[in-house]
Amino acid sequence: MKILHATSGLRGELKVPGDKSISHRAVMFGSIATGDTLIRGFLKSADCISTMNCFRAMGIDIEEGTDEKGEYILVHGRGLRGLKKPANPLDCGNSGTTARLISGILAGQDFESLLTGDASLSRRPMKRVIEPLNTLGASLRSENGNGLMPLIIEKGELHGGSIRTRVASAQVKSAILLSGLYADKETTVIEPALSRNHTELMLSAFGADISAGSSIDPKASVRPGRELYGIPVIVPGDISSAAYFIGAALIVPGSEVVLRNVGINPTRDGILRVFKAMGADIKIENERYESGERSADLIVSYSPSLKGVEIGGDIIPALIDELPLIAVVAAVAGGETVIRDAAELKVKESNRISLTVNNLKAMGADAEEREDGMVIRGGKPLHRASIETARDHRIAMSFSVAALVNSDVRPVEIRDPSCVGISFPDFYRDMDRLLEQ
Numbered sequence: 001m002k003i004l005h006a007t008s009g010l011r012g013e014l015k016v017p018g019d020k021s022i023s024h025r026a027v028m029f030g031s032i033a034t035g036d037t038l039i040r041g042f043l044k045s046a047d048c049i050s051t052m053n054c055f056r057a058m059g060i061d062i063e064e065g066t067d068e069k070g071e072y073i074l075v076h077g078r079g080l081r082g083l084k085k086p087a088n089p090l091d092c093g094n095s096g097t098t099a100r101l102i103s104g105i106l107a108g109q110d111f112e113s114l115l116t117g118d119a120s121l122s123r124r125p126m127k128r129v130i131e132p133l134n135t136l137g138a139s140l141r142s143e144n145g146n147g148l149m150p151l152i153i154e155k156g157e158l159h160g161g162s163i164r165t166r167v168a169s170a171q172v173k174s175a176i177l178l179s180g181l182y183a184d185k186e187t188t189v190i191e192p193a194l195s196r197n198h199t200e201l202m203l204s205a206f207g208a209d210i211s212a213g214s215s216i217d218p219k220a221s222v223r224p225g226r227e228l229y230g231i232p233v234i235v236p237g238d239i240s241s242a243a244y245f246i247g248a249a250l251i252v253p254g255s256e257v258v259l260r261n262v263g264i265n266p267t268r269d270g271i272l273r274v275f276k277a278m279g280a281d282i283k284i285e286n287e288r289y290e291s292g293e294r295s296a297d298l299i300v301s302y303s304p305s306l307k308g309v310e311i312g313g314d315i316i317p318a319l320i321d322e323l324p325l326i327a328v329v330a331a332v333a334g335g336e337t338v339i340r341d342a343a344e345l346k347v348k349e350s351n352r353i354s355l356t357v358n359n360l361k362a363m364g365a366d367a368e369e370r371e372d373g374m375v376i377r378g379g380k381p382l383h384r385a386s387i388e389t390a391r392d393h394r395i396a397m398s399f400s401v402a403a404l405v406n407s408d409v410r411p412v413e414i415r416d417p418s419c420v421g422i423s424f425p426d427f428y429r430d431m432d433r434l435l436e437q
């Protein structure tokens with residue numbers, strides 16, 4: 001994919017595609033609930049399709065349809081004990097969320113299962129779920145004994161208990177809480193900082209006996225003994241997908257975009273807080289709640305005097321997936337941006353610290369890799385380059401945004417652009433549309 005610098009601003013409106021984290025959870029929890037779960041706003045991207053396929057392989061009937069209100073997904077849940085042993089290994093594709101959350105559910109089943117993933121997922125650490133789940137009485141092991149996928153999950157005896165996690169990870173927290181639905185006693189997770197809380201909010205709406213943590217007390221507990229019941233779920237737009245258009249509108253002169261229906265759960269809105277601190281012109285309108293999640297419309301305008309900031313500490317989990325894009329915006333802003341406490345970026349779909357810094361440098365930016373983040377001294381003109389994405393969707397989209405402010409006449413080349421289909425299949429179409437208006 002070749003992207004030329006933008007000759008005019010981004011303008012117009014966009015309904016942001018559904019939240020990936022919430023879409024995964026709606027299918028998973030709907031599958032282990034009794035009765036039907038009707039999902040609207042579902043994100044039909046490669047990652048969420050991996051989750052649907054895993055549950056279909058365990059006997060869950062998931063319908064995809066369209067009615068007068070638009071597309072829907074209808075999950076015919078079979079209750080906590082209704083999953084069937086899959087005939088083949090469960091393929092989680094590129095999706096860490098599928099692999100980690102499903103591990104918590106499978107830990108509570110009477111049957112044995114095997115989880116596999118693609119090359120990227122097969123490099124990502126799974127000990128972070130194997131160890132706490134086994135401490136709680138589950139029986140998980142890495143097939144090759146190296147802490148990576150494939151994972152073998154056998155029948156265990158979950159007895160509940162309290163786990164203190166080393167990293168603030170919603171995937172790990174969710175796996176533990178889901179296993180707690182199948183335990184004898186209460187299961188508690190204490191995190192170093194509060195990670196996204198969609199599992200706690202949605203499980204509670206499905207009828208689980210669960211208490212969520214807060215930023216001051218990041219401790220969540222679930223008590224077993226209650227069935228889950230299917231409910232209608234309305235999935236808000238994904239702030240992690242909106243991020244690319246927020247960033248693009250901030251740095252491309254003449255832009256003003258309206259992003260409709262963006263989820264602004266406080267455990268996910270770190271990017272808004274950081275951009276505002278950088279001097280961004282972002283207005284939040286029509287705030288509302290749907291299915292327990294807060295959403296709003298965002299009006300984002302070109303902001304010529306962005307300045308660098310320091311980003312670290314408890315805000316990191318609230319913007320972890322947005323850091324490559326924030327780094328791109330920081331390269332355009334004046335002054336220095338320091339990102340710290342973000343070592344987790346190294347174990348995402350790619351090593352996002354190295355890839356972000358190397359691609360920024362290839363475009364002429366002043367960027368430096370750190371053990372737990374990066375430093376960007378903004379303001380140098382960006383020039384064309386060939387962008388290595390390592391098939392990581394967020395790197396491809398972040399540097400597609402950087403390409404819009406490339407000062408060369410020649411385009412920026414994004415390698416393996418189709419990887420955007422992991423979270424945002426229509427990304428390029430939507431970008432073109434906003435650029436053409």
Ligand code: S3P
Nearest residue numbers: 021097168169170171172320321
């Ligand atoms: C996710 C949690 C985050 C995030 C990922 C989705 C989730 O991972 O990076 O894209 O849906 O729970 P960690 O919780 O492992 O940081």
